[in-house]
Amino acid sequence: MALPGMRSRPSGSHRDQVVQAAVELANELGPGYSGGYTYEPTPDAAERAAVGNRVFERFHESSVPFEPAESAHIGRLAAALHDIFILFAEGEVAESVPLINALLREFPAAPHISAEPPWSLHYHDDSLAAAPGWQIGCAAALGSFVSSGAWRYIGRCEAERCDRVFLDDTRNRSKRFCSTRCQNREKVRSFRLRHAAARANDVTV
Numbered sequence: 001m002a003l004p005g006m007r008s009r010p011s012g013s014h015r016d017q018v019v020q021a022a023v024e025l026a027n028e029l030g031p032g033y034s035g036g037y038t039y040e041p042t043p044d045a046a047e048r049a050a051v052g053n054r055v056f057e058r059f060h061e062s063s064v065p066f067e068p069a070e071s072a073h074i075g076r077l078a079a080a081l082h083d084i085f086i087l088f089a090e091g092e093v094a095e096s097v098p099l100i101n102a103l104l105r106e107f108p109a110a111p112h113i114s115a116e117p118p119w120s121l122h123y124h125d126d127s128l129a130a131a132p133g134w135q136i137g138c139a140a141a142l143g144s145f146v147s148s149g150a151w152r153y154i155g156r157c158e159a160e161r162c163d164r165v166f167l168d169d170t171r172n173r174s175k176r177f178c179s180t181r182c183q184n185r186e187k188v189r190s191f192r193l194r195h196a197a198a199r200a201n202d203v204t205v
């Protein structure tokens with residue numbers, strides 16, 4: 001029997017590292033809002049491929065690099081991952097399931113365990129290009145987040161006009177903002193709001 005509270009907390013496993021990479025991809029190439037502004041990811045094909053390579057660099061064993069020709073696919077994958085993370089953050093897990101399944105089923109999976117320790121379970125091999133390969137890898141990791149309850153550790157920035165996401169592995173899930181910048185913006189904003197409310201009270205008293 002699983003121990004309550006212990007089975008789902010992200011532990012730095014291969015799965016959690018894949019989810020962390022997916023979070024970074026979603027934040028860099030998923031459209032929405034960031035830091036108070038509308039966020040439009042770069043349309044430049046080479047830059048998109050570079051983002052993909054940087055984000056997944058930690059998995060040196062999967063040596064197939066993202067190519068600029070995959071730019072559209074990389075953008076589509078990042079946007080889909082961002083949508084799924086937002087649903088996790090909002091507690092709309094049931095809504096996320098069809099999106100994850102759609103990502104899983106688009107390309108053939110090749111489940112296998114790595115030949116060397118730490119023997120992580122992988123869902124694609126190098127016969128696939130990077131974008132479809134990591135699409136399966138990310139979707140499998142997100143599927144595991146759903147089934148284990150770890151989806152609760154995905155948060156969305158609470159600052160105004162920001163929807164960047166994060167994996168909150170703090171003990172009591174206390175992370176609220178995507179960055180120090182957003183944390184400071186929100187501090188200033190709530191100070192101004194309190195100040196304005198106090199002034200309004202002065203006028204009416």
Ligand SMILES: [Zn+2]
Pocket residue numbers: 034035157158159162163164177178179182
């Ligand atoms: Zn933010």
